[in-house]
Amino acid sequence: MHAVQYDSYGGGTSGLKHAEVPIPSPKKGEVLLKLEAAALNPADWKIQKGMFRPLLPRKIPHTPATDVAGEVVEVGQGVQKFKPRDKVVAFLIHANGGGLAEYATARENLTVARPPEVSAVEGAGLPVAGITAHQSLTQAAGVKLDGSGQQKNILITAASRGVGQYAVQLAKLGNTHVTATCGVCNIELVKSLGADKVLDYKSPEGAAPTSPSGRKYVMWSTALPASPGQLLSLI
Incomplete structure (x- = not known):
């Protein structure tokens, strides 16, 4: 072959x-x-x-x-x-x-x-990108994907990339307000995934985004490496 x-x-x-x-x-x-x-x-x-x-x-x-x-x-x-x-x-x-x-x-x-x-x-x-997003949200950020948890404000950087796209969509299954950053050409794409606020990462606001609550953000999209066994929980 x-x-x-x-x-x-x-x-x-x-x-x-x-x-x-x-x-x-x-x-x-x-x-x-x-x-x-x-x-x-x-x-x-x-x-x-x-x-x-x-x-x-x-x-x-x-x-x-x-x-x-x-x-x-x-x-x-x-x-x-x-x-x-x-x-x-x-x-x-x-x-x-x-x-x-x-x-x-x-x-x-x-x-x-x-x-x-x-x-x-x-x-x-799906496997590595999806698992990484899932693990970061549920284990690092403590987001409950059934929406039952306390509301969190989450920042997802590089939101138009593989991990970022999964992270935005999974985060919106939980009780979260998602602020996302990406290149200006991908802003509409990230909005379509469900992000509440999308910023150009090169803009002054995108370079130093602030949470709606004024508090520190819970999560960055590259938080943890993935565990292959968690593939089964994603499909």
Whole structure:
């Protein structure tokens, strides 16, 4: 199958190479996916740069990307939730990667069904960005997404990016007033996601936003790293 890999640290995009590699076989508790979309995250270029060595990646050459969407084509021993032709979203774990290829294996417990109304591209953008936003809101900021908690004023920076877009929408499920910052060209987009107030981050007000209450904001959008296991709570 076709894959995109790198065989040394550094190099950025010029260090990526097209390669022909065997189609992997699913092990116990895994599914084999024919990939339809993959998303890249900051961790992917940091791993390539060597910022996490010797822990990551597990071996070289490495096929990057962990956030994927695709179709199940084969299931390993013990898999019960999925069958061939199921459409899914999966997280592949950073140690192994594998998302920039035609096929990849994923753990059953890090794979979820993809609803028909969610495209492969939309689904692939969910795992790391969505989990990070969810974890930041519920664990760091203490927002109750059922709206039952005390009202909070929340500032979400870089609100037009992956984590920011999820953070705005999830925050509005809770009892929150959301102030968001982004580039001027994305203000209408962020407003459409539900933010109560959207500021150009280059403007004087956007550079030093104030809370409606005059008190310190509860949350910044990059608060915590994500836990892969929380993928199941998001879909």
